Amino acid sequence: MRKRFIYQVILISGILMACTSNTTNAKSVTKVQGRFAESSTQAETKEEKKDLESSKEAESSAVQSSEETTKATEATTTAASTTQEETTTAKETEVKKEAVSEVKEAGEIGLNPDWKYASFSKINSGKSMLYTPSGNSNGITIAVNAGHGTKGGSSQKTQCHPDGTPKVTGGTTNAGATTAIAVSEGMTFLDGTPESTVTYEMAKIFKDELLSRGYNVLMIRNDTDVQLDNIARTVIANNNANAHIALHWDSTTSDKGAFYMGVPDVGSYRSMEPVASNWKKHEALGKALVNGLSANGTKIFSDGRMDMDLTQTSYSTIPSIDIELGDKKSDYDKDTLRKLSKGLADGIDGYFGR
Numbered sequence: 024m025r026k027r028f029i030y031q032v033i034l035i036s037g038i039l040m041a042c043t044s045n046t047t048n049a050k051s052v053t054k055v056q057g058r059f060a061e062s063s064t065q066a067e068t069k070e071e072k073k074d075l076e077s078s079k080e081a082e083s084s085a086v087q088s089s090e091e092t093t094k095a096t097e098a099t100t101t102a103a104s105t106t107q108e109e110t111t112t113a114k115e116t117e118v119k120k121e122a123v124s125e126v127k128e129a130g131e132i133g134l135n136p137d138w139k140y141a142s143f144s145k146i147n148s149g150k151s152m153l154y155t156p157s158g159n160s161n162g163i164t165i166a167v168n169a170g171h172g173t174k175g176g177s178s179q180k181t182q183c184h185p186d187g188t189p190k191v192t193g194g195t196t197n198a199g200a201t202t203a204i205a206v207s208e209g210m211t212f213l214d215g216t217p218e219s220t221v222t223y224e225m226a227k228i229f230k231d232e233l234l235s236r237g238y239n240v241l242m243i244r245n246d247t248d249v250q251l252d253n254i255a256r257t258v259i260a261n262n263n264a265n266a267h268i269a270l271h272w273d274s275t276t277s278d279k280g281a282f283y284m285g286v287p288d289v290g291s292y293r294s295m296e297p298v299a300s301n302w303k304k305h306e307a308l309g310k311a312l313v314n315g316l317s318a319n320g321t322k323i324f325s326d327g328r329m330d331m332d333l334t335q336t337s338y339s340t341i342p343s344i345d346i347e348l349g350d351k352k353s354d355y356d357k358d359t360l361r362k363l364s365k366g367l368a369d370g371i372d373g374y375f376g377r
C-alpha cells in the first residue's frame with residue numbers, strides 16, 4: 024500500500040513536471056523546449072536572410088536575428104518567453120517584408136551559361152537586379168545598363184563579333200580588331216568624376232522614372248561595381264528584358280549634345296547575326312530615345328546618331344542602344360539627370376506605343 028502511494032506520488036510529480044516548464048525541477052523538459060525554440064529561430068533567420076539578400080537593412084536585421092538566436096541558446100527558456108520571442112520575430116519579419124516591397128526588388132539575375140552567346144563572356148560572376156513597380160506592371164522589362172563600373176574589366180579581352188570577324192568601325196578599339204576590352208573603365212569628366220559614377224546615378228533616377236510608368240526594370244549594374252563584362256550584360260538583357268538601354272557620356276570636351284550609337288551602315292555587319300535580325304529595331308529605338316530627349320529640351324548632337332560597331336550591338340537579340348547623354352563637359356546634376364530620364368522614358372513609351 025505504501026509502495027503504491029510512493030509510486031502514485033512519483034507518477035503525479037512526473038505529470039506535473041511534464042505540464043509545467045516553470046518549475047525548477049523540470050529542467051529536462053525545459054531544455055527540450057529551449058532547443059526546439061532555438062532551431063525554429065535559426066530556421067526563421069535563414070529564411071529571412073534568403074528573402075532579404077543584398078539589402079543593407081536586411082544585413083542589420085540579420086544581425087538582430089542572430090543576437091536573438093544567441094539569446095535563445097543561452098536561455099533556459101520558459102514556454103512563456105519562447106512565445107514572446109516568436110511573436111517578436113514574427114513582427115520583425117512583417118516589418119522587413121514591408122521594407123522589401125518598398126524597394127520593390129524582385130530578384131537577382133546572374134548569367135546562365137546555357138544562354139546563347141554566354142560562353143563568349145569572360146567576366147560574369149556579378150548579378151543584376153530586377154525591380155517591379157508597386158502598382159500594376161505593364162509587362163515590359165527595360166534593362167538599364169549603367170555603363171562601365173567593372174573593376175579589372177580592361178585586363179580581359181572578348182571577341183568583338185560572335186562569328187570572329189573584325190570590327191568595322193573604330194571606337195575604344197580600332198577597326199580591324201577581332202577582340203576588344205571586356206568592359207572599359209570609361210572616361211573622366213572635366214571635374215574629375217568618373218563616368219561610371221555618373222552613369223550609376225543616372226541609372227537609379229531612370230529606374231525610378233520607368234517604375235513610376237509601370238515598367239519592370241532590370242538594373243544590369245545595381246551598385247558602384249558589378250563583375251559583368253559587356254557580353255554578360257548584353258546576354259542577361261537578351262534573356263530577361265524587352266529592350267536594353269546602356270547609359271554613357273562621350274569622351275569629347277565640347278558639351279556637344281546627346282546621340283545614340285547607330286548600327287554601322289556596312290553590309291557585312293548588318294548581314295551578320297544577331298545584327299541582321301535586330302538592327303532595324305536598334306535603329307528605331309535609338310531614334311525614339313533621341314526624339315524623347317529632344318522633346319524634353321536636351322541638346323542633340325548632329326542628327327542624333329553616330330555609326331559604331333559595339334560589342335553590345337554585336338550580341339543583342341532585343342532592341343538595344345548605347346545612348347551617349349553628353350560628354351566630359353556636360354552637366355550631370357540631379358535636375359539634368361531627371362530631365363534626361365524623362366526624355367528617355369518618353370522615348371521608350373514612344374517605341375512601345377504607349
Ligand SMILES: [Zn+2]
Pocket residue numbers: 170171209210218270271272273
Ligand atoms: Zn561610356
